Amino acid sequence: MTAAKHLAEHAAGPACCETTGESLIPVDIALEKGLALAAPPVTIEHLPLMAARGRVLAAGAVAPAPMPAFDNAAMDGYAVRTADLAGDAPHALALAGRVAAGDGGRDADRAPGGSALRILTGAPVPPSFDAVVMQERTRREGDRVVLLETPRPGLNIHRAGEDAAAGTRLLKSGQLIGARQLAVLAAIGLAEAPVYARLRVAMFSTGSELRQPGETLAPGQIYNSNRFTLAGMLERPWIELLDLGAVPDQPEMLAATLARAAAEADVVVTTGGVSVGDEDHMVGLVREAGGEIHAMKIAIKPGKPLTLGRLGEAIYIGLPGNPVAVFVTMAVVGGPILCRRAGLDQGQPATSAAVAAFGWRRRPGRREYLPARQVGVSDAGLPEIEAMPRTNSARIAQLVSAEGFAVIEPEASEILPGARIAWLPMERLALA
Numbered sequence: 001m002t003a004a005k006h007l008a009e010h011a012a013g014p015a016c017c018e019t020t021g022e023s024l025i026p027v028d029i030a031l032e033k034g035l036a037l038a039a040p041p042v043t044i045e046h047l048p049l050m051a052a053r054g055r056v057l058a059a060g061a062v063a064p065a066p067m068p069a070f071d072n073a074a075m076d077g078y079a080v081r082t083a084d085l086a087g088d089a090p091h092a093l094a095l096a097g098r099v100a101a102g103d104g105g106r107d108a109d110r111a112p113g114g115s116a117l118r119i120l121t122g123a124p125v126p127p128s129f130d131a132v133v134m135q136e137r138t139r140r141e142g143d144r145v146v147l148l149e150t151p152r153p154g155l156n157i158h159r160a161g162e163d164a165a166a167g168t169r170l171l172k173s174g175q176l177i178g179a180r181q182l183a184v185l186a187a188i189g190l191a192e193a194p195v196y197a198r199l200r201v202a203m204f205s206t207g208s209e210l211r212q213p214g215e216t217l218a219p220g221q222i223y224n225s226n227r228f229t230l231a232g233m234l235e236r237p238w239i240e241l242l243d244l245g246a247v248p249d250q251p252e253m254l255a256a257t258l259a260r261a262a263a264e265a266d267v268v269v270t271t272g273g274v275s276v277g278d279e280d281h282m283v284g285l286v287r288e289a290g291g292e293i294h295a296m297k298i299a300i301k302p303g304k305p306l307t308l309g310r311l312g313e314a315i316y317i318g319l320p321g322n323p324v325a326v327f328v329t330m331a332v333v334g335g336p337i338l339c340r341r342a343g344l345d346q347g348q349p350a351t352s353a354a355v356a357a358f359g360w361r362r363r364p365g366r367r368e369y370l371p372a373r374q375v376g377v378s379d380a381g382l383p384e385i386e387a388m389p390r391t392n393s394a395r396i397a398q399l400v401s402a403e404g405f406a407v408i409e410p411e412a413s414e415i416l417p418g419a420r421i422a423w424l425p426m427e428r429l430a431l432a
């Protein structure tokens with residue numbers, strides 16, 4: 001396909017949202033301002049391990065003893081002293097005992113020279129024995145075992161401390177507790193995990209046109225998909241979510257809901273009402289309630305109306321109303337802010353280098369996040385990325401097919417097929 005055809009199929013058309021001379025805050029600076037609002041948590045809870053999955057670890061974990069604590073057999077077989085084995089295999093040794101997992105193994109070390117021990121996986125290896133021959137490399141002959149190979153010292157033995165020495169830091173504060181973290185906490189004998197208290201997040205949508213799925217739509221009304229987008233992003237074990245639904249564009253109702261949200265939550269997230277239309281009340285209501293606006297009019301596309309501030313002790317994140325803009329701004333900016341406020345050690349999602357398999361024309365000035373997917377690998381080993389055609393901030397269905405975002409930096413006015421671009425896969429987003 002020619003570059004011209006690529007550009008024709010993906011042309012963004014004339015930009016309509018930037019105003020000549022309009023001052024926009026770069027995305028990175030807006031994020032810095034938002035992160036500055038996010039004081040780390042101080043309240044710590046202690047939960048049984050089985051209840052700690054998905055929570056944020058509030059203290060590091062250190063190995064109190066070597067891991068493993070003793071030399072143990074890596075597999076079923078026969079423990080031997082390599083010094084007893086002269087010449088080449090086979091070697092015939094008398095069986096002097098048996099050691100299984102959980103045995104103390106003290107008496108087994110008294111086995112006479114020139115003998116072997118039957119040993120099972122995980123069993124302690126007596127100190128004078130220095131190799132384990134797997135049973136598949138042996139042959140039993142009554143009360144003797146015949147070794148079919150000559151083992152080297154240390155064969156098939158897990159040495160004490162080879163996983164971690166005593167005092168090794170195993171986990172750090174701020175990690176999300178998943179299966180691997182639970183395994184480590186259990187392995188060092190902790191019955192409880194110190195975790196940060198769940199982050200309280202209140203959310204509501206603004207707009208008199210919004211109806212809930214299942215309700216009948218009148219002319220001019222739409223279903224409130226933003227509520228479910230946010231719920232899908234925020235329903236997490238480390239978040240306590242307060243869903244306040246949808247509120248009509250009536251200042252009194254919006255103010256009352258905003259006041260309740262700020263009183264009950266650490267973070268308030270709203271959708272819609274932060275632009276410059278006649279029914280966009282949220283910025284004014286935050287200020288009227290004594291709040292502060294720290295960032296608005298962000299150089300991001302979609303999502304320029306994104307607004308960040310504080311109301312009382314709560315962080316305020318005012319998202320735009322268009323569905324794709326809600327997802328992008330919450331994932332790229334809101335997500336890192338919530339992670340910081342919850343104590344989660346996860347920063348801004350990192351992009352990687354990629355190659356454009358599409359063409360794009362646009363007005364420069366904003367960092368643009370285009371829903372996209374990987375369609376191949378370049379000769380240089382970089383992912384080849386294809387943007388969804390004719391994307392805009394209202395095309396929520398495109399997000400289902402997207403594997404991530406092609407990120408176009410503010411200064412770029414044209415992307416040609418084969419150009420280097422930044423690629424942000426969905427799995428790198430904390431709230432995707």
